[in-house]
Amino acid sequence: MSSLPLIDPDNALFLDFDGTLADLAPRPELVQVEAGLVGTLRALHRQLGGAVAIVSGRTIAELDAFLAPLQLPTAGVHGAELRDAEGRRLEVPAPDLDRLHRRLEDFARGHPGLRLERKPMALAVHYRAAPELETLVREQVAQALGDVSGLEMLHGKMVVEVKPAGVTKGSAVELIMRSPPFAGRLPIFAGDDVTDEDGFAMVAHLGGVGVLVGQRASAATVSVPAPADLRAWLHRSARALDGGEAAETHAPPAAHAGETRSDPDTAAAPAAATAATAGPSGSGSNPSASTTSS
Numbered sequence: 001m002s003s004l005p006l007i008d009p010d011n012a013l014f015l016d017f018d019g020t021l022a023d024l025a026p027r028p029e030l031v032q033v034e035a036g037l038v039g040t041l042r043a044l045h046r047q048l049g050g051a052v053a054i055v056s057g058r059t060i061a062e063l064d065a066f067l068a069p070l071q072l073p074t075a076g077v078h079g080a081e082l083r084d085a086e087g088r089r090l091e092v093p094a095p096d097l098d099r100l101h102r103r104l105e106d107f108a109r110g111h112p113g114l115r116l117e118r119k120p121m122a123l124a125v126h127y128r129a130a131p132e133l134e135t136l137v138r139e140q141v142a143q144a145l146g147d148v149s150g151l152e153m154l155h156g157k158m159v160v161e162v163k164p165a166g167v168t169k170g171s172a173v174e175l176i177m178r179s180p181p182f183a184g185r186l187p188i189f190a191g192d193d194v195t196d197e198d199g200f201a202m203v204a205h206l207g208g209v210g211v212l213v214g215q216r217a218s219a220a221t222v223s224v225p226a227p228a229d230l231r232a233w234l235h236r237s238a239r240a241l242d243g244g245e246a247a248e249t250h251a252p253p254a255a256h257a258g259e260t261r262s263d264p265d266t267a268a269a270p271a272a273a274t275a276a277t278a279g280p281s282g283s284g285s286n287p288s289a290s291t292t293s294s
């Protein structure tokens, strides 16, 4: 299994937010952004010539609020909203969600553990507070959706969403990669959820690297245990890229194959370009951490 090399000046970076850049929280609005993360993202954005994008199920407005004052190229709502490197907004035609929203409102009202979220281009039923309702939620959303054309269901972590059909994190990556400063670069996509698999598949198709945060079967080629490890890798890469620029030498691309240190508690320290199979703390549950596409 490959280890996770430091980010190269020729890479383009695509980053999921929840569970990847930020630790998950009991409720989506309670998620916190680590001090220092915005600074590192800003540095990487500069170092990679602007080729750093956020790709998330959240809306662009929410993501901007979390990362303020930074505004990166962003695909929101799984790609249904898009802001390119020039700051232009491209959106798929807004689907008519009103009827579906009313039906799901009735359902959610009957179950206090559920939270129905209306996004500009999608609906989400969160069941993190009532995980035992997963099957019921899936059934009810499928039933409410019926055979409405142009919409499809998406199952994420503790959430079932309805969004425009055919729009995925993979299609978002493909679209963003068509234009400067992304075009021609080798993409890296980091994500944690099953909804990120489309992104992993797309970067694999483009010859790039998928980085799974967590452990499960995946199309990603490399994994790190937790968001703290992913952040440590970003911090470390940004420092290395700056060092390379300052010395006016080409930063050595990724000659770090042997590095296996992983310490989730040292997110801001030079640690943890964690290889897929590096289970340094022997915490036990790392047998098939790395999943490779072939």
Ligand SMILES: [Mg+2]
Pocket: 016, 017, 018, 019, 020, 191, 192, 193
């Ligand atoms: Mg995520």
